[in-house]
Amino acid sequence: MTDLAHAEEAGVPVPLTTRKDWSSDQEVRWCPGCGDYSILSAVQMLMPDLGVRRESTVFLSGIGCAARFPYYMNTYGMHSIHGRAPAIATGLATTRPDLDVWVVTGDGDSLSIGGNHLIHALRRNVNITILLFNNQIYGLTKGQYSPTSEVAKVTKSTPFGSLEQPFNPLSLALGAEATFVARTHDMDRKHMIETFRRAHAHGGASFVEIYQNCNVFNDGAFEEITGKEHRSDMLIPLVHGEPIRFGAEAEHGVVLHRDGSVEVVEVADVGEPALLVHDEHRDNPGLAFQLSRLSRGPYEPTPIGVFRDVERPEYGAGMSRQIEESKAKRGPGDLHALLRSGSSWTVD
Amino acid sequence: MSDTTTDPKSPHPIDRVVIRFAGDSGDGMQLAGDRFTTTSALLGNDLATFPDFPAEIRAPAGTLAGVSAFQVHISDHDISTPGDSPNVLVAMNPAALRANIDSLPGGATVIVNVDAFEERNLAKAGYEADPLGDGSLSAYTVYEVPMTSITTEVSKDAGVKPRDAERSKNFFALGLISWLYTRPIEATIGWIGEKYAGKPLVMEANLRAFKAGYHFGETAELFESSYEVKPAVLAPGEYVNITGNTATAWGLIAASTRSGLPLFLGTYPITPASDILHELSKHKQFGVRTFQAEDEISGIGAALGAAFGGALGVTTTSGPGIDLKSETMGLAISLELPLLIIDIQRGGPSTGLPTKTEQADLLHAMYGRHGEAPLPIVAAKTPSHCFEATMEAVRLAVKFRTPVMLLSDGYLANGTEPWRLPDLDDLPAIDPSFATETNHTDSDGQEVFWPYIRDEETLARPWAPPGVPGLEHRIGGLEKADGSGNVAYDGPNHERMTRLRAAKIAGIARDIPPTEVDDEDGAEVLVIGWGSTYGAIAAGVQRVRARGHRVAQAHLVHLNPFPADLGAVLGRYKRVLVPEVNLGQLSRLLRAEYLVDTVSFTQVQGIPFRAAAMEAAIIHQIEGMTDIATDTPGDLLAVVPGGAPTTPTRPSGNANGAVGGSGTGKATATGEPNRTGDGHARPTANPTPPTGKVSE
């Protein structure tokens, strides 16, 4: 990419920006009251803080309500096809390690039609930040159940109730060998910003599930846990190195049983030392997996924050390293020599 | 071949020979054939090869399903096909004999590994009686050679287990054929030494077997003579023997080097395309990135992502993968980004014939996407031409900011021919000319970048990979406003964009060379083909000319758009014959585009056309110009309805969508539409039902 005017390579300092600099001139067209608005503002508010360049930032998306996101960011962007954004991002991120590549997706986009691309991007640890807007419904196609909808959900396509066990997106990501897994929700801008910041800082693939309210087709899906008045009792903030506690008085906590299961308890009953101390960096994802399943749905106390953040070689960096090693060993590519790498003969 | 010589010591000169090595999948026939080819290439013969192997990696040993063969045609003059039928068959077991004997002309030589002709193997091959003893091979010269036992015997004291030693019998066969055709053995001895350096016992067994085979020929007094095929007179230059897939991979590297665009291959393993991935993954010193994706969709998706980032994005596959990639091709057409999709065609539909060749994806390439979604199509015609065709496809993709489809096929992919290496300075220039500055002043007087402002001449839009401040832009699969590229749903804009996209691709006709016609004054028949039929058509044309007839030949490399002069070229001939390994796809396109009365000649047997069949089809057309031939049922020539029609007739196939008709190796005359009052075409002649096979 030597042809491109690279401000970064030229040593030009990152210009100071404001939220406005990151907003495109396009009118935002989600339904009034949609949770997507608050996620967009959280991202736009975070960007000036990250010390990154607009021209080196790319937002990619697939199809769905969330997928309109790139149009509203004043960066490079692509609104692609249903479910394929992680695949497209893989090609972009591995050929352009200098870029910050974000993937914006939804539960239908990346857990249904694009499930395969999601799990493989996570497994490979491609250097991308994936924001999954989970509203447990198909919004853009007007209200069919999604792979995260609860069992027995009545929708346009399931008038007698859906029969399908939903995916737990975090369990799925952990099972797919993800190195960074987090959850946040659209009602808490500060928590979103902090979670996105951590996801961006992570080298390799970061996966963030965002509970997002679709006020038109699935209004209040997360209300029982994200509503202001319920939050303290229903959301369990995970803080690395701290005992897992929640509640207005931090009166609830989480313990780890000998059989490997986790459970919500009253701190008064077990005492603080008995509480599970959160460790994002555990190499074994087993405990993070248990925490991801602590709640059976958005009606029970549910952990939010960073579940897992471990280091593993990043895919694109590995590719670049092999190229550098080959060049060092064999010298830079020589076309003349390549064409003669088999047996050649000369006719006079 | 059949002449004998009185002096057994001096090789008998012959001008060409076709040899077919056939054995079990595990017998190493591809390797033996490949080594024989390399030696012949180094010797300076012209050559063409045709590896023919089963889809199963290891079908049950000894069965017909497991037979793997490698055919090589070597010559002292310019040749273009691997040969219609072998002069020599090397059969390592009864199944190999049975699977191939029908393709041999009478008088051909058959060399069998007699050790393998025991009861169990005969039964597995479906022989009730030993063909070596029942006189059924009396039309051939049969040599029975105990290959297995000699091979095991010579390695007895080398410390190799007899079972392992036996596996070297392909080298015995290679040694024997090397003697028979006076090939130098040093190169192969050196190659064995290098290849098996890490396995000294295997190396020793192979060396001993190879030498034993060579000496057997010399001393066994079984053969009357050895033969010699002198070097061909080829244009001066440096040559290599190359497969289509290697040429394609090298073409990609050359295009990357010439353009300065880093090469990114996103692909999923599939026969017969995987060798391009294998080859490219070896050459990382060129900055090549190869990505083995989770599926075909991801392969092209990643390639498109790389293209968005300013790389040379490429995906390789075969028909089944093209089905899956169509969606992303549509996006690439909408995004107007350079992207190369390489389809190594194989027999379809569905899984079809994975290891056999076919060229039946042309209409898929042309039309296989929803919406008005045109893209340029380039097709390679010979194994070495894959290099040039690849570079041309990349050139068009980059210049016109469009996905381009490159068509190759299983025959080109695995077949080889000598390739005169090009002068690197003569390779086409490919200039990415990335956007570097804003290109529009908006209503507030601000300098902005609009991603869909087009170059007036090419109608291409700017390619602006991320990284340049001020050029930030968003693109997507939704319809875009002409110029700004913002999402736009209004009808008139959609019509304008649809027509612009079509005009851009159609305009490529101004950028490609005119149709190359190999004409002879007075020729009234034009044979026009595309892709891998080139060799067979050229050979057929040569034979026809040798018989004193006139015929013209053209071969299309650009299939969308066609060369600008193609309509005029077609109009110059009384009859246009279109041979294809499909049911008449190019023929249909030519009819639709130029209202020309093409005659479709088709075959779909997983193998290339034979020169003899081509010759017969051409002759039939030539004769049809002046008189109406009487057709013999069962003959290739018979299937032209009512002989060669002097009054053009509407093909009945148009009623049901088939142009070339069905059946094997048959020519079907199709005629000018017979328009009726209601504007609908009505069939006026019944085509003869498919009969018989290609007669050789």
Ligand code: SF4
């Ligand atoms: S349908 Fe739901 S998710 Fe989509 S924009 Fe409207 S509220 Fe938001």
